[in-house]
Amino acid sequence: MIDETTASRVSSAALGRICQRAFAQTMAMIHVANHRADKELGDPKIGGHPASCASSVHILSALHLLVRRPQDYVCCKPHASPVDHALHHQLQLFRHVDAEGGSAWFDEDEAKAAMHRLRKFSQAGEPVFQSYHARTDPDSFHFFPSGSVGIPPVVSVYMALAYRYARDHNWEVPEDAHFWSLIGDSEFREGSLLEAMPDVAERLLGNVTWIIDYNRQNLDGTRIPNERGLEGADCDRIERTAVANGWRVIQVRHGHLRQELFQRPGGRALREVLEHGLSDYEFQMLALKRDAAVLREVCVEKHPGCGELVHTLDDETMVEVLLDLGGHCLDAMVDALERTRREPDVPHVVIAHTLKGWGLECMADPANHSTLPSAREIEAILAAAGLSADDPFALWPAGSEEAAFLAERRDAFRAGVEEHIALRARNRDRVMAAIEEDGGIPSSLGIDLSLFPVAHTQWMWGQLASKLVRIGTHRHESPRSAAHKALSEHERRWRTAAEFVMTLSPDVGSSTNISPVINTGVYGPDTPQGEIKHRLKVTYKHPDLRASRDAWTRHIRFEIAEANAMSAVGSFGKMIHYLGLPFFPIMTVYDFFIKRALDQLYYNLYWRSEFVIVGTPSGVTLSPEGAQHSWKSDFQMPNLITWEPAFAIELDWILSDAIRRHMLDENDGRRGVLVRAVTRGIEQGAMLANARRQARFKVGVVAPLKPQGAGPEWGAATDESTLPAAADEVLLAAIREDCLDGAWYLVDWRGYAGYEPGDNVVHVFAMGSVVTEALAASEKLLERGIFANVIVISSPELLLGILGEQDDYRHLRERLGVDGDLHAVESAADSEAGMIGLAARRVPVVAVCDGEAGLVDNIGSIVGVKQVTLATRKFSKCGRPSEVYRYQNLDAGSVVQACGRALSETAMEDLRVSESLLGTLAGRPRSARRPDWRELWPDPARGR
Numbered sequence: 001m002i003d004e005t006t007a008s009r010v011s012s013a014a015l016g017r018i019c020q021r022a023f024a025q026t027m028a029m030i031h032v033a034n035h036r037a038d039k040e041l042g043d044p045k046i047g048g049h050p051a052s053c054a055s056s057v058h059i060l061s062a063l064h065l066l067v068r069r070p071q072d073y074v075c076c077k078p079h080a081s082p083v084d085h086a087l088h089h090q091l092q093l094f095r096h097v098d099a100e101g102g103s104a105w106f107d108e109d110e111a112k113a114a115m116h117r118l119r120k121f122s123q124a125g126e127p128v129f130q131s132y133h134a135r136t137d138p139d140s141f142h143f144f145p146s147g148s149v150g151i152p153p154v155v156s157v158y159m160a161l162a163y164r165y166a167r168d169h170n171w172e173v174p175e176d177a178h179f180w181s182l183i184g185d186s187e188f189r190e191g192s193l194l195e196a197m198p199d200v201a202e203r204l205l206g207n208v209t210w211i212i213d214y215n216r217q218n219l220d221g222t223r224i225p226n227e228r229g230l231e232g233a234d235c236d237r238i239e240r241t242a243v244a245n246g247w248r249v250i251q252v253r254h255g256h257l258r259q260e261l262f263q264r265p266g267g268r269a270l271r272e273v274l275e276h277g278l279s280d281y282e283f284q285m286l287a288l289k290r291d292a293a294v295l296r297e298v299c300v301e302k303h304p305g306c307g308e309l310v311h312t313l314d315d316e317t318m319v320e321v322l323l324d325l326g327g328h329c330l331d332a333m334v335d336a337l338e339r340t341r342r343e344p345d346v347p348h349v350v351i352a353h354t355l356k357g358w359g360l361e362c363m364a365d366p367a368n369h370s371t372l373p374s375a376r377e378i379e380a381i382l383a384a385a386g387l388s389a390d391d392p393f394a395l396w397p398a399g400s401e402e403a404a405f406l407a408e409r410r411d412a413f414r415a416g417v418e419e420h421i422a423l424r425a426r427n428r429d430r431v432m433a434a435i436e437e438d439g440g441i442p443s444s445l446g447i448d449l450s451l452f453p454v455a456h457t458q459w460m461w462g463q464l465a466s467k468l469v470r471i472g473t474h475r476h477e478s479p480r481s482a483a484h485k486a487l488s489e490h491e492r493r494w495r496t497a498a499e500f501v502m503t504l505s506p507d508v509g510s511s512t513n514i515s516p517v518i519n520t521g522v523y524g525p526d527t528p529q530g531e532i533k534h535r536l537k538v539t540y541k542h543p544d545l546r547a548s549r550d551a552w553t554r555h556i557r558f559e560i561a562e563a564n565a566m567s568a569v570g571s572f573g574k575m576i577h578y579l580g581l582p583f584f585p586i587m588t589v590y591d592f593f594i595k596r597a598l599d600q601l602y603y604n605l606y607w608r609s610e611f612v613i614v615g616t617p618s619g620v621t622l623s624p625e626g627a628q629h630s631w632k633s634d635f636q637m638p639n640l641i642t643w644e645p646a647f648a649i650e651l652d653w654i655l656s657d658a659i660r661r662h663m664l665d666e667n668d669g670r671r672g673v674l675v676r677a678v679t680r681g682i683e684q685g686a687m688l689a690n691a692r693r694q695a696r697f698k699v700g701v702v703a704p705l706k707p708q709g710a711g712p713e714w715g716a717a718t719d720e721s722t723l724p725a726a727a728d729e730v731l732l733a734a735i736r737e738d739c740l741d742g743a744w745y746l747v748d749w750r751g752y753a754g755y756e757p758g759d760n761v762v763h764v765f766a767m768g769s770v771v772t773e774a775l776a777a778s779e780k781l782l783e784r785g786i787f788a789n790v791i792v793i794s795s796p797e798l799l800l801g802i803l804g805e806q807d808d809y810r811h812l813r814e815r816l817g818v819d820g821d822l823h824a825v826e827s828a829a830d831s832e833a834g835m836i837g838l839a840a841r842r843v844p845v846v847a848v849c850d851g852e853a854g855l856v857d858n859i860g861s862i863v864g865v866k867q868v869t870l871a872t873r874k875f876s877k878c879g880r881p882s883e884v885y886r887y888q889n890l891d892a893g894s895v896v897q898a899c900g901r902a903l904s905e906t907a908m909e910d911l912r913v914s915e916s917l918l919g920t921l922a923g924r925p926r927s928a929r930r931p932d933w934r935e936l937w938p939d940p941a942r943g944r
Contacts, residue, residue, distance in 0.1 A: 010405040015330055017385075018090060018402050019061040023359055024385035025086040025115065026053050028392035029129075031378045033118040046119055051357035051368040052079035055215040055327070056182060059352050060084060062333035063180060063211075064091065065409065070416025071174040073159060075144035075152035076182045077213060078132035082118060085129055085139060089115055089393060092410045094127070094138035095417070105414065106138060108395060114138055115393040135608065141417055142578075144607075150190025151567065151603045153181035153210055157196055157347075158564075158571035160205045161556070162583065165502075165523060165572070168549045171581050172427060174420070178207045178341065186218035188238055192563050192600070199564055201246025204345040204525045209337065212238060212349060214327065215356035216280045221366035224281050233280050235351050242349040250336045252326035252352045261309065261321060269305030270321075277302035283322075287355060287364035292318040327352030427580030431663070434496040441660040442493050443736070444652050449684055452648075456769075457677035458616045460648035462513025464655055465503055465586070467491075469517045469554045472498030476552035497584075497663050502572065504556040504587045506565040510543060512588040512616050514555075519543040523553035562589055566597035566613075570604035573611035573671075582663050584612070591615030591676055592622075592629045605639040605672045610662050612655070616677035618644075619850035620876045621769040623884040627875040632676065632851025634796075641670035642797045644849075645739075646771040647687050650794055651677065653736050670803060678769045680881050686775065687746065690790075691735060692725035695751025699724045704753035707782065717753035741811040742798030746771065747778045747790035750817075755787050758823025758841035762786060762899045767793040767849040767856060769881065770890050774848055777895035788846075788899055791816060796855050800862065809862050818845070820864030842866070844902035848895055850888070866906045868898040 030048030060080065064087045068074065076084055088094060094106035094114060106114065110127070117128040127138045133146040144152045144159075156179040167173040183193070193210075200208055214235050216223050225234045239249045253275060254262070262271045278286070278298070286295055292315035300307040310318060326332040333352060340348035357363035359381070362371040373381070379389055387394055396403035435441060447463050449455065471494050474487055487495070502523075503509070509518045524547030545557065556572075558565045565587055572585040594601065594615050604611065617625075619632040635642060645651045654675060661667035691697055695705055698720070706717035725731065738744035743765070749755050762781075766774035771792050778788040797803050799812055812818050822840035844866040847856040853871035860867025872888050885891040920926060 010401065012331065014401045014405060015061075015065060018065060018396075018406070019058060019330060021385040021387065021396075021402075022061055022083060022086040022090060023054065023057045024381045024387055025089065025393055026050070026057065026082045027360075027373055027378055027381050028387075028389075029082045029086060029115055029118050031373065031375070032116050032392075033120070034372055035375075036120070047370065048082060048118065048372070049079035049369065050373055051217075051360060051362055051365075051371060052077070052184070052215075053083050054358040054360055054363075055354040055356045056080040056213050057083050057358065058328045058330055059182060059211060059213060059333055059354070060087060062330050062337060063182075064088070066330075066334050067337045068180065069176070069178070070413050071142075071177040071420060072180060073142045073144065073156055073177065074180045074182075075146055075156050076133060077184045077187060078146045078149060079184070080182060080213070081129075081131075081133050081146065084133070084143070085115070085118070085137070088139040090395065090406055091413065092395070092406070093141075093413060093417075095141065096127075096138070097136070097140065111138075112391075112393045145603070147606075148599060148603050149184070149187045150192040151600055153183055154192050154196045154564065154567045154600075155571055155603070155607075156181050157200050157205060157208050158568035159574070159578075160208050161203060161568065162572045162575050163579075164205075164549075165556075166575060166579065166581055166583070168523075169499075169551050171579075172423060173579060173581075174423070176207075178209065180337075181208075181210045183210055183212050184218075185212055185214045185216065185234065185238075186223065188212055192567075194241070195561050196564050196567070197242065197245040197247065199558070199561070200347045202525075206344040206346045206348075207341075208347040209340040210347070210349050211337075212351045213354055214238075214351050215354045216284050217356040217364075217366070217369065219369045221369075222281060222284045227279050232276075235280075235353070238349065238351055246346075248340075248343060248346050248348045250339060250348060250350045252329075252332050252336045252350060254326050254353075255324035255329035255332060257317075257321060257324040264309055266306045266309030269303040270299065270309055273299050273302045273306055274322075284364050284366075286322060288366075290319050290322075292316075295319065295322055323355060325353040325355060327354035328358055424578065424580040428576075429580075431496065431500075431580070431582060435663060438495050438497075439493045441497050441663060442490060442656065443660075444649075444656050445494065446490055447648070447652055449648055453684055454681040455648045455684055456679050456681045457645050457648060457651050458513050458679045459681075460651045461588070461614050461616065461655075461675075461677055462516070464652060465501075465514045466516040468494070468498045468501045469503075469521065471495060472501055473521075473552040473554065476550075497659050500582050500663075501584045501586065501659070502554045502556065504558065504565050504568055504572075504585055506558040506562045506589055506593075507560045508588060508590055509555065509557065512590075512614070514588060515543045518545065518555050518557070520546075521553050521555045522547040522557050523549065523555060524557070525549065556585075562593050562596040563600050565589065566600035566604065569611040569613070570600065570607060570609040573604065573609035574607065576610060576662075576665075577608070582610075584610070584659060584662055586612040586614060588614045588616060590629065591618035592631060594635075594674075595633065598635075601635075601640075601672070602637060605637050608639060608671055610667065610671040612658060612673040612675060614675050614677060616675075617679045618676040619678065619768065620872050620884050620888055620890070621678040621680045621850050621881055623876070623879050623881050626878040630876040631872065632849075632855070634852045634854035635674065636797070636801050637672075638802060639669060640672040640674060640797065641795060641803060642674045642676070642801070643795045644676040644768040645794055646682065646766075646768055646792050648684055649687070649732070650739050651675065653739055654794070657740055669806070670797075676768065680769045682769065682772050686772075687735065688728055688731060690746050690775070691731045693720050694725075694745065694748040695720075696748065697725045697731055697734075699726055701751070703751050704755070705751055706753050714753050720752075738811075738815065739792075739794045741815065742795040742800075742804065743791050743793045743811065743816060745789065745816070746775065746792045747788070749782075749787035749789055752787065754785070756823075756825060757821075757843045759825045760786050760903070761843050762788050762902055763791060763818055763843060763845045764788050764895060764899065765791045765793055765845060765847040765856060765859060767796065767847075770848050770850050770885065773885060773890060773892045774895055776892035777899065780892065780896050781899055786899060786903065791818070793849075793856060800856065800858055812859070813863065818843075818859070818863055841906050844868070844899075844906045846870070846895065846898045846902055848890055848898075850885075850890055866902050868902045870894055870898055 034046045060083045094111045096104045114127045120128045122128045146152045160179045230237045242249045296310045336350050357368045362368035569585045569587045572583045576582040620630045643654050658673045702718045704717045705720040706714035708721035764774045774790045781788040842865040845859050848870040849856050853869045857869040
C-alpha cells in the first residue's frame with residue numbers, strides 16, 4: 001500500500017486520468033494484437049476481450065495504484081490481463097526476469113515495444129505478453145498464471161497457507177503479504193472455488209481477498225439466473241454462500257452520485273430499487289437501452305416512493321445514476337479493499353458491481369464478449385486519454401502530477417521487489433550451505449527390509465515418510481520426542497532436506513500408510529477440541545488429528561477434496577521459486593481419484609511447481625475395490641515424470657533421487673513426480689535372486705550358461721549356480737542406475753546356451769505389481785524353449801514418454817539393448833538344390849501393465865518390432881489379484897500366450913523385394929534416380 005502521505009499528495013482527478021489512460025492503453029494493446037501486418041491466411045482470431053477488460057479497469061487500478069504492496073500476490077481473471085499490463089506499464093514495472101548485469105528493469109523504449117506484443121510469438125527471445133498471465137510475462141512478479149479459470153484463486157489461498165507454514169517453521173518470510181484474486185461472476189460458479197471456500201475460513205486465512213467482477217454477463221451473453229429459485233440476485237447468492245462458509249462479504253454497489261442521491265428525500269426508495277427491485281436481467285437491458293424515460297417509469301413502478309426524486313433528475317443524470325456502479329468508483333473500491341485487511345483471521349469476498357464493456361460502444365451488449373472496437377473508436381479513446389495512434393503507449397510527461405505520483409509508487413515498488421529477490425537468494429544460500437554441511441544428500445534412505453521378506457510399495461512409502469519426518473523434526477520438541485532415537489551418521493546427511501519434506505492427503509492418510517506422520521503432526525490453527533475424550537476410556541487406536549502451528553508439524557490434512565489438496569501441493573511446491581525455500585510436498589491420494597484433480601495437476605505442471613504425488617493403491621491390483629477404483633490412466637504431460645516401482649527398494653531410490661534433484665535444482669522437465677504404489681505384497685528377495693543368475697553379474701563366467709538343474713539337452717553349458725555372482729552391493733548399484741533411467745533387467749537370458757534372438761527370444765516388459773506374473777511366465781516359457789527376458793519398467797515417462805524422446809530413447813535402445821535389428825536364423829525350409837534358406841527376424845516385445853495400454857504400448861513402434869500389449873480393457877470386478885489378473889488377461893498364462901503369439905507372428909513376416917532390386921541383381925542398368933531423400937536428411941542447416 002502506498003503511504004498515506006503520498007496518497008494525500010495525489011488528487012482524485014489525477015488518479016482518474018491515470019485510470020483513463022490505463023483503459024485507453026489496454027484497448028490499444030488489444031487493437032494492435034488484432035491488426036498486425038504479418039497476419040497469415042487462415043490465422044485464427046486474436047481477440048483480447050476488451051469488454052471484459054473494461055469492466056475490471058477501476059478494480060485493478062485501485063489495487064495496483066493504491067492498495068497492493070510489493071510482497072502481495074495477485075491472480076486476475078484471464079480476460080482482464082491486459083489491464084494489469086497497462087497499469088504496470090505506467091508504473092514502469094516491466095522487468096527482465098533472468099537479467100545478468102545491467103538494469104533488470106525495462107527502459108521506456110523496451111516497455112513500449114513489449115506493449116505491442118500481446119499474444120505474439122517471441123521469435124528471438126524478445127519479451128512478449130501471453131494471452132493470459134504467464135510466468136514469462138515481463139510483469140509476472142508475484143502474479144499467478146491465469147489461463148485456467150477457477151484454479152488460480154484457490155492456488156492463492158494455499159500460497160497464503162504456505163507462507164504461514166514457512167513462518168511457523170522458523171523461516172524468514174514477509175510478515176504481511178496479502179493474496180488478491182479477481183474473479184469473474186460466471187467463474188464463481190466453478191466447483192473448485194466453492195470446494196475451497198470452507199477450507200479457507202477453517203484455516204483462518206484472513207490475508208485472502210477474492211474480488212468478484214460482478215458484470216452480470218458471461219461469454220454467451222447476459223447472465224439470466226433464476227432469481228426466484230435463488231431467492232434473490234446472483235450477488236446475493238454469492239454473499240450467502242460466502243457467509244455460510246465463514247467469509248466476510250463487502251458489496252460495492254454504488255458510486256458517488258448514487259450515494260449523494262440516497263441522502264435526499266426518496267433516496268432510500270431509489271436505493272431499494274437499485275439493490276433489490278431490479279433483476280440482473282432487467283438492469284442489463286436498461287443499461288443497454290439507456291432510455292431515461294423508460295428508466296424513470298421502471299423505478300417508479302418498482303417503488304413509488306422514489307417517483308418525486310427521479311422526476312427531478314434530467315435525462316443525462318438519470319442514465320448516469322443507473323450506470324454509477326461501485327466497481328467503477330476508485331474511492332469505493334479502495335475503501336473496500338483496505339477494509340479487507342482489518343480482520344487478520346477472516347477471509348473476504350468483495351463483490352464489485354460493474355458494467356461489461358464500460359466506456360465502450362458495446363457496453364452491456366449481450367454479444368460484447370467477442371466484440372472488438374473499431375479503429376475509429378480506438379482513436380477516440382486514445383484522444384480522450386491524451387494519446388495518439390502514433391504513440392499509444394506514451395508515458396506521462398515529466399513534471400506532471402501523474403508522473404510524480406507514479407514515479408514515487410514505482411520506486412517504492414521496485415525497492416520492494418529487489419528486497420524480496422534478495423530474501424529469496426538469502427534463503428536459498430542458507431539451505432544450500434546447510435545441505436553441504438550435512439555432507440550431501442545420500443542416494444537412499446536405507447530402510448531395513450531384512451525383516452519384511454514380503455512387502456508392498458504402499459507400505460514402503462509409509463516407512464520412508466515416517467523416517468523422513470523423524471529426521472526432519474529431530475531437533476524439535478514434540479509429543480513424540482521421547483520416542484526419538486539419536487540420528488545415525490547416514491541420517492544426519494538427510495537432516496536439512498528432511499526438514500522440508502511434508503505430506504498432504506485428502507482424508508486418506510491412515511489408509512495410505514502414513515498414520516505415524518499424521519499422529520500429533522497435523523499443521524493448522526489451534527481449535528478447541530473439548531475435554532470429553534479425556535474422560536472416556538478409548539480402546540481403539542488412531543492418529544491424533546488435533547492441529548497446531550508448532551514447528552514440528554509436517555502434515556496438511558484435507559477433507560475428501562482432491563482438487564484442494566492438489567492446488568495446495570502446487571503452492572507449497574512453488575515456495576522454492578518465490579522464497580528460496582525448497583519445501584517438498586508429497587501428496588498421497590487414491591490413484592484413481594487423481595482424475596478428480598487433473599485440471600489442478602496440469603496447472604501445477606504448467607506453473608513449474610515441484611512436488612510428488614503418491615497415487616496409491618493403483619490399478620486393478622486394488623482388486624477388492626472392484627471396478628470403481630481400478631482404472632489407471634496414462635498421464636503424459638510436460639514437466640511430469642511418472643514412476644511405478646515393483647519392489648520396495650525401488651521406491652526408496654526413486655524418492656531419494658527426487659528429493660536430491662529438487663534440493664539441488666536438477667529436475668528440469670521433471671519437477672512434478674507421480675509415483676504409483678500398490679497394496680499387494682511381493683517377495684522382495686526375487687530382485688537379487690534373479691539378478692544373481694544373470695551372466696553379466698557372474699564372477700569368472702564361462703559362457704554359455706544353463707539354468708540350475710537343467711537337463712542334458714543343454715549340453716556342456718556351465719550350470720549358472722556353480723558360478724558366484726558379484727557382491728549384492730554391486731548388483732544393487734547397477735540395478736539402481738538402470739531403475740533411475742526408466743527400466744532394468746529382472747530376468748536376462750543373454751549369455752545362456754541356445755539363446756537365439758530372432759528365433760526363440762522375446763522381451764517381456766512389465767510394470768508394477770504384474771512383474772510377478774511376467775516372472776512366472778518367463779519360467780514357464782523356458783520349459784518350452786523360449787527365452788523371455790523380463791524388463792521391469794520403473795518409469796514409463798523416462799523409458800517411453802516425453803523424457804525418453806528427448807534423448808531418442810537411448811536407455812531403451814543402448815543400455816537395455818532393445819532394438820529392431822534383424823537376426824539371421826536358419827530357415828525351416830531348405831531348397832531342392834541343397835541350398836539353406838535364411839530368414840531374418842526381429843525380437844518381438846510383450847508388455848504387461850494393470851492400466852491403460854497407452855502406458856506401455858509404444859515400445860514396438862519406437863524400436864520397430866512386433867509388440868503385443870496386455871492391459872486393462874474392461875471394467876474390473878472384486879476379487880484377489882490373481883483372480884482379477886486372469887479376468888483382465890494379465891496373469892502368467894496370458895503372458896505365455898502373448899509371447900507365443902508375438903513370436904509366431906514375427907516368424908510369419910514376409911520379405912518382399914522391389915522390382916528395381918531384382919533388376920539390379922539380374923544385371924540390368926539402374927534407372928535414373930528420382931531426388932534422393934538421403935540428400936535431404938539430416939539437414940545440416942537445421943541441425944537434424
